[in-house]
Amino acid sequence: MTGQTMPRARTAMSPGVRARPRVKWVPGVLGAVAAGLVPWVFVLGRTLPATTEVRHWPAAWIGLDLAVALGCATTARWYHRGDARARLSASAVAALMAMDAWFDVLTARPGTEFSRAVACAVPELALAGVCTWLVLRDTEELP
Template identity: 60%
Template sequence: MGTEKRDYGKQFMGWTLLLLGVAVGAVAVGLRRWSPALLGAAAVLLVPWTVVLGLTLPADTEVRNWSVAWIGLDVLMAAGCAATALLGLRGNPRARLTASATAAVAVLDAWFDMTTARPGAELTQAVACAVAEATLAAVCVRLAVTDRPAPRE
């Protein structure tokens, strides 16, 4: 019974922070000059939530749709690479945005590869994948922050 109450409290806090995050996002979009301050507030609010997760999440769990989650990350990364390539080849400055998003997905994928792998061969494979994904992320970050001339037609 104590576990159920703790889980309910965690769910309540999670939904509250999610709704607060959506509200902050909506306000930030509407009031662009306040965006940095609102994002700073969101960062501060995420600190206690992270502590709650650290104290309450189980060390391991069984997960539904495991393969869908992993495949989804790779599909998202492939789509980001394709979008960045197409926009970049056209000289479209929005390639910086897709490059930024793709870098974030690559880092996320590498993080999950490393933190969910079992010791041994699985971890070795995860490290190899993480190195490749970190390299992709670095290339994407470079594209996102470098002011490059548009390709010639």
């Protein structure tokens, strides 16, 4: 679809829209994974240490920020071109920004570091919101 405008979002209520046939096993697999993660979360809650030392801490955060930068650049490019794939990259950026804010706040030490993490979480979550809006909005009017 490069160079074309994005199609209207397909919904179950859109008349005349032919969607691809659904793959029957997908809901079962995803439902099983979701159900299996519930007890796993309790196992983690009881077994993970309260603190830990992390190797390559700077590389982990730099890599995350580079992934966000690449995702933003890709989304900007595709959106500018009217490419429907902008929704995919925007979705990834939204997830990364929410995760970034979550880990910033939860790994910060009390006091000034925590206050800074919360202050940084505000624009991170705002970007996640903008990207989510982009994913969900009716994009028929894109350039």
